[in-house]
Amino acid sequence: MSINPVLLKELRQRFRNIKSPLLIALYLLVIGALVLGFIYLLWRHMPGYYRPDSSRGIFILLSMAQLGLIGFVTPGLTSGAISGERERQTLNVLLTTKLSTGGIVVSKMLSSISFIVLLVVATLPLYNIVFLYGGIAPSQVLGVFGFYMVTIYLFAALGVACSTYFKRTGVSTVTTYGLVFALGVGTVLLSGFIIEVTRGPFPTPPPLIALLLMDINPVMVMLQVLGESSVGMERDIWLPYWSIYLIFYLTVGTLLLFWSGRKLNPSRARGTKFRV
Amino acid sequence: MIQVTGLVKKFGKTTALDALNMAVPKGSIYGLIGPNGAGKTTAMSILSTLLLPDGGTALVDGHDVVAEPMAVRGVIGYMPDFFGVYDGLKTYEYLDFFAAAYYIPEKTRKPLLGELLELVNLSDKYDSYVDLLSRGMKQRLALARCLIHDPKVLILDEPASGLDPRARAELKEIIKHLKQLDKTVLISSHILPELGEVCDQVGIMENGRLIASGPVEEITATGKGASLLRIEVLERINELADFVKSRNRVSNVEQDESGLRLIFRGDPRERGELLREIVEGGWAVTEFSETKRNLEEAFMAVTGEADVNEH
Known part of the structure; x- marks a missing residue:
């Protein structure tokens, strides 16, 4: 099976560009500085002591910082995927080749994802600090990385879909950040609001919709993956907490990709070429 | 194809x-x-x-x-x-x-x-x-x-x-x-x-x-519906320009020092009629000729013709 030419070209361009190693360096610097700063604060007053829960604290900090950076980097790298081609006036030529629009969309997204995955994988050595002191199982680290992959998938699909829909990258980027913010913060706020509104005089389980909103919130799910189970609410749903997240993110991400492929196809979408 | x-x-x-x-x-x-x-x-x-x-x-x-x-x-x-x-x-x-x-x-x-x-x-x-x-x-x-x-x-x-x-x-x-x-x-x-x-x-x-x-x-080619005419007179060029502009079948009148260039739509008889009108108007005509058009002039002629047809 040969690699889609768009993917090959994108990877070639991306990894040839000086910006890519600089971004990796900056990403590692930010996460590394956070972790080392945290360690410094912990051990400053108690040198020579070992506390397994400190190691756990580092792990949580590292993982949450990484989630924050993924939420920051992914829209930035994907929200110009299609609109950038449009702005550089290369899209029309691409659309007159024999490549399918779905193939173009998926390849664009894969090239962005591959770079984000590289960023995440590049932070693996930092996790060694955690393993140095113990307190964390390798399966937890794997769980966190699996969680990242699923999260990146939807965030990237949102970016690609916005860049397909909006003609200009600026609008697409702002919208993608808005949607990622809505998933990361809006769902919790809305869930809390629903719980407060429906709260009666007697203790009752929270409404299903509030639970579902919590279940698609990356921060809440991340905390549960990290073993901070006190964050999760009592639940009547028979599915494990991560399954709703997995199903929602993969389904919505895939639907967005399908939609983007159709939207980009000039033989289907009337007048899209001239949207402002 | x-x-x-x-x-x-x-x-x-x-x-x-x-x-x-x-x-x-x-x-x-x-x-x-x-x-x-x-x-x-x-x-x-x-x-x-x-x-x-x-x-x-x-x-x-x-x-x-x-x-x-x-x-x-x-x-x-x-x-x-x-x-x-x-x-x-x-x-x-x-x-x-x-x-x-x-x-x-x-x-x-x-x-x-x-x-x-x-x-x-x-x-x-x-x-x-x-x-x-x-x-x-x-x-x-x-x-x-x-x-x-x-x-x-x-x-x-x-x-x-x-x-x-x-x-x-x-x-x-x-x-x-x-x-x-x-x-x-x-x-x-x-x-x-x-x-x-x-x-x-x-x-x-x-x-x-x-x-x-x-x-x-x-x-x-000239004579295909519209033609490009060159008209030169000894005096009163401005008046001539106003005169030809008022005629039917004339468009795109351009004036220079010695005469006019214009697009004329009509057969040879109608072209002759235009010449007669100019002479009868008292202008001393030194040139009244059809010139070969390049693509640009053909374009001007044809688009001018379309404008006339539309109005």
């Missing part, structure tokens, strides 16, 4: 194509000329499957652009009026990418790229980054890109715009060479004289319609 029938395209209240009819014979170089906003780019976008028409049909090599877009893409090479190139890609990588996009087997790509770069005189730029090429070189590279899958039809939208005279001359030579390769070329330009040299046939578009079409010699 290209058959367009009753093609309609509207953008909101604006009608870009108003029942356009056009036929481009196989193996010909067909020039589409018209002012900005005439609908040239819209027509070319529809033929390149980038835009859906609101009505009518467009066939390229027998394939309907709406029903069989993939088949059409296989037989056309499209060069838009404005296009960009990818940063950070070398010339051969750029062409190789498009070769792959047309599913050309990897084994045959290398010799093909060499041939194409030679055709467009870019062999020495094989290893250069495309974003560093001059505009003329990019234009030629885009032409090589259009040819990569050996299409039967080339759709070139304003290929010479923004080029210096030398680059334009080089491009013209390449386009002439395409005819020898038995390609059908649909080319648009607002720089009219340059099309006259490379085209077998031209079509004049205005307000989304083709208002004249035929071989270049026929379009530029």
Whole structure:
């Protein structure tokens, strides 16, 4: 099976560009500085002591910082995927080749994802600090990385879909950040609001919709993956907490990709070429 | 090779194509000329499957652009009026990418790229980054890109715009060479004289319609509906200009030091009538002649004629 030419070209361009190693360096610097700063604060007053829960604290900090950076980097790298081609006036030529629009969309997204995955994988050595002191199982680290992959998938699909829909990258980027913010913060706020509104005089389980909103919130799910189970609410749903997240993110991400492929196809979408 | 029938395209209240009819014979170089906003780019976008028409049909090599877009893409090479190139890609990588996009087997790509770069005189730029090429070189590279899958039809939208005279001359030579390769070329330009040299046939578009079409010699020939007249008089040129402007069948009156140039629509008898009126008006006529038109003047004449018909 040969690699889609768009993917090959994108990877070639991306990894040839000086910006890519600089971004990796900056990403590692930010996460590394956070972790080392945290360690410094912990051990400053108690040198020579070992506390397994400190190691756990580092792990949580590292993982949450990484989630924050993924939420920051992914829209930035994907929200110009299609609109950038449009702005550089290369899209029309691409659309007159024999490549399918779905193939173009998926390849664009894969090239962005591959770079984000590289960023995440590049932070693996930092996790060694955690393993140095113990307190964390390798399966937890794997769980966190699996969680990242699923999260990146939807965030990237949102970016690609916005860049397909909006003609200009600026609008697409702002919208993608808005949607990622809505998933990361809006769902919790809305869930809390629903719980407060429906709260009666007697203790009752929270409404299903509030639970579902919590279940698609990356921060809440991340905390549960990290073993901070006190964050999760009592639940009547028979599915494990991560399954709703997995199903929602993969389904919505895939639907967005399908939609983007159709939207980009000039033989289907009337007048899209001239949207402002 | 290209058959367009009753093609309609509207953008909101604006009608870009108003029942356009056009036929481009196989193996010909067909020039589409018209002012900005005439609908040239819209027509070319529809033929390149980038835009859906609101009505009518467009066939390229027998394939309907709406029903069989993939088949059409296989037989056309499209060069838009404005296009960009990818940063950070070398010339051969750029062409190789498009070769792959047309599913050309990897084994045959290398010799093909060499041939194409030679055709467009870019062999020495094989290893250069495309974003560093001059505009003329990019234009030629885009032409090589259009040819990569050996299409039967080339759709070139304003290929010479923004080029210096030398680059334009080089491009013209390449386009002439395409005819020898038995390609059908649909080319648009607002720089009219340059099309006259490379085209077998031209079509004049205005307000989304083709208002004249035929071989270049026929379009530029005088006495075909409209003619270009030169009138010189000894005195009172300003008055004469006002006088002829008031006549029916006269348009595009241009005045210079010694006389007037104008477009006249009418048969020889009516032309004689105009001369008689001028003489009877007391002007001492020293010249009253029909001059050969170039493509630009033909264009002015034909579009002027369309204006008169509309009002």
